[in-house]
Amino acid sequence: MKMKGVIHTFLGELILTEEDGYITAVDFDGKEKAEEEKNTEYTPLMLEAKKQLQEFYEGKRDQFTLPLNPKGTPFQKKVWEALLTIPKGETRSYQEIAKLCGNEKASRAVGMANNRNPIPIFIPCHRVIGKNGALVGYGGGLPIKEALLRLEGSML
Structure with missing residues (x-):
């Protein structure tokens, strides 16, 4: 239900x-x-x-311990699993996530999977940034992405 x-x-x-x-x-x-x-x-x-x-x-929790079931393709799910490995306060580039998924040339595909993440915040797609450190794309809008990264203490 x-x-x-x-x-x-x-x-x-x-x-x-x-x-x-x-x-x-x-x-x-x-x-x-x-x-x-x-x-x-x-x-x-x-x-x-x-x-x-x-x-x-409130800064009292670094990880979520909730049962998650995002609906997506096998590749999308692989990307979302990789996102769960990014510690609070850190960021990774799309290329780094692509490497974790086994195809370092799949940065664009990682970006598309990131964009289709149905469970943002809990699956921390906000922690993925451009290779040059730029904040690029976020379903909730860049101001929310920036607010989440600042909340986590990420260096922007």
């Missing part, structure tokens, strides 16, 4: 989706959708996700 709930964060309202005991999506369009999702009951997993996000924002 699929459940959705709005969680309020310093980044704005996020819509969290849980399906069959897994977090399957985080949507940054919470402002627009918050009203329609307002009366959703929160599952224990959603409440735990909200708690862990709050701890993360």
Whole structure:
């Protein structure tokens, strides 16, 4: 069964989706959708996700320990698994992630997989930057990417 709930964060309202005991999506369009999702009951997993996000924002948590089930192609899932290895406060280039996935020439494909990450923040696609250190692309917008990196103490 699929459940959705709005969680309020310093980044704005996020819509969290849980399906069959897994977090399957985080949507940054919470402002627009918050009203329609307002009366959703929160599952224990959603409440735990909200708690862990709050701890993360407060600097009390470095890693999330939530069951995640992103839907995507095998290559996308390989990229998302690689993203989970980037420690809080660090960044990697698209090329570095491509190497981790076994094909150092797949930087563009890594970028596309990053763009299609359905569970941002929990799967830290914000930690991937351009080879030259530039902040490039983020589903929630570059200001949110920059805010997350600053929160984590990444050198920009």
